[in-house]
Amino acid sequence: MTKTKITNKNVFAAMERLAPKSLAYDWDNVGLQVGSFSTPVKKIMVTLDVLEEVVDEAIAKNVSLIIAHHPLLFKPVKQLNTDKPHGRVLHKLLQHNITVYAAHTNLDIAEGGVNDVLCEKLKIKNTKVLIKERTETLYKLVVYVPQTHQEELREVLGKAGAGHIGNYSHCTFQTMGEGTFKPLKGTNPYIGSQDKMEFVPEVKIETIVQESLLNKVLAATIATHPYEEVAYDIFRLENEGKKYGLGRVGTLEAELSLQEFSSLVKKQLDIPGVRVTGDLDRPVKKVAVLGGSGEKYIRAARNAGADTFITGDMTFHTAQDAWQTGLAIIDPGHYAEKVMKEAVVQYLENEFRENGIELLASTANTDPFTFI
Structure with a gap:
């Protein structure tokens, strides 16, 4: 091959x-x-x-x-x-x-990017975006297809990324009906003849699509659909889509002391040392992570309920301020990225x-x- x-x-x-x-x-x-x-x-x-x-x-x-x-x-x-x-x-x-x-x-903001990789390595679970930058717009795509092709189209829509709701994929809703059309001069209809009204058993398939995938899903729909002209509708939704932003905040699989967790950070990120503020015996439960330079996001980490914030390039007075408010800091350096x-x-x-x-x-x- x-x-x-x-x-x-x-x-x-x-x-x-x-x-x-x-x-x-x-x-x-x-x-x-x-x-x-x-x-x-x-x-x-x-x-x-x-x-x-x-x-x-x-x-x-x-x-x-x-x-x-x-x-x-x-x-x-x-x-x-x-x-x-x-x-x-x-x-x-x-x-x-x-x-x-x-x-x-x-790559810092993207799902599966730098901050998600850091969380995975440090065994931080149930993560959410720390600093929301944008929420992706969602659309409803409605496609009318002959009943004979509904299963094929549903599968293509799902493979292209449509119909994802939470941890579920291929989410659609179907309504049976009858489509009508009259092929005019110059057409090459899949069903019917020129200048003759056609009545075809059709299915209206509705599904949800992320803005970033809309063009891909439409292209897949048109490539799969049997009709010369595909009938479809697109509606912008008010539903809240996926949140994108810097950093992550989540919880540890098991509670560790700040000393134990700092050692874990050093080991898992394969770095020679970390700088730490706070009582080394205190428990670590909820952790905010931001790869690179994140000292200006101290307040965001604290407001998210984190007891510990992992980020690089901390300066003296900012680390001191965080320490005084009870937020532990672990600075693995910028190179942790x-x-x-x-x-x-x-x-x-x-x-x-x-x-x-x-x-x-x-x-x-x-x-x-x-x-x-």
């Missing part, structure tokens, strides 16, 4: 299914950073940062595409000076035809399992700090 040729564009599309660019903050720079959409892909490397050590590793391992969490191009480039680190990085990437793509705040490497590699392996693409996580250490 001939394998489908995969280009950067295909990989970018897969990444945007995981972490839609629409979720990113408007100040962020996500997506293609350097390179081309059309370059064929054979080997992909996932990294937290795009430093020179990472680019050298990519060159040595014959990587053509780097997927990064932290954008390489965050501020406008005013000078490409190859005597300086940033200039050398860009020069090497272009010289060796290596493309760079970044998923940053969109490296958990995204393994998660993204696994996701892309599942997406391109049949296409012979090699995936690897960068082994370069991009943490600027050393614990002594």
Whole structure:
């Protein structure tokens, strides 16, 4: 069997299914950073940062595409000076035809992204969004289909992502009825003849669709439906859709002391140490997590009922204020976001399992700090 040729564009599309660019903050720079959409892909490397050590590793391992969490191009480039680190990085990437793509705040916010991976590793359950940024709009899709094709269409709708309510999929409602139409000149009807009124036993199928999946579901519907012209209605709903936002808050499987939980964080995130505020003997039950720099969300963690907040880059006075209000802080550093490497590699392996693409996580250490 001939394998489908995969280009950067295909990989970018897969990444945007995981972490839609629409979720990113408007100040962020996500997506293609350097390179081309059309370059064929054979080997992909996932990294937290795009430093020179990472680019050298990519060159040595014959990587053509780097997927990064932290954008390489965050501020406008005013000078490409190859005597300086940033200039050398860009020069090497272009010289060796290596493309760079970044998923940053969109990967922080996305379901299955950085914060969900952190919660999974730390055994934090029953999670909810910590800082809500947006709620996805829901639509009702109503499609009229011949009774002979209703089962096929229902299955296609479900596979495309329609009809998801909580932990249930393929949710639809059917009403039997009779459809009428008269094919006019120039038509090629599936049922009936030109200039003759037709009466067909039909089913009205109603289902719910997330805004992000609406175009995909419509395309699948039209491709499957037997009619030359598909009759359907779309209604915007007031029902509250999925919440998206930064951070997560949830509960531990079993209560631990702050000392025990801090040790678990250190072990599970494979880091040399953590900074902790609070009584080490106090119990930890409800935990807020925000990968990267989260000190400005102290109040959100406290308002969510968390007794402990895990985030990086805490400054002295902010940590002191949290400590005085009774909120314990565990600071594993910004580099704890490296958990995204393994998660993204696994996701892309599942997406391109049949296409012979090699995936690897960068082994370069991009943490600027050393614990002594």
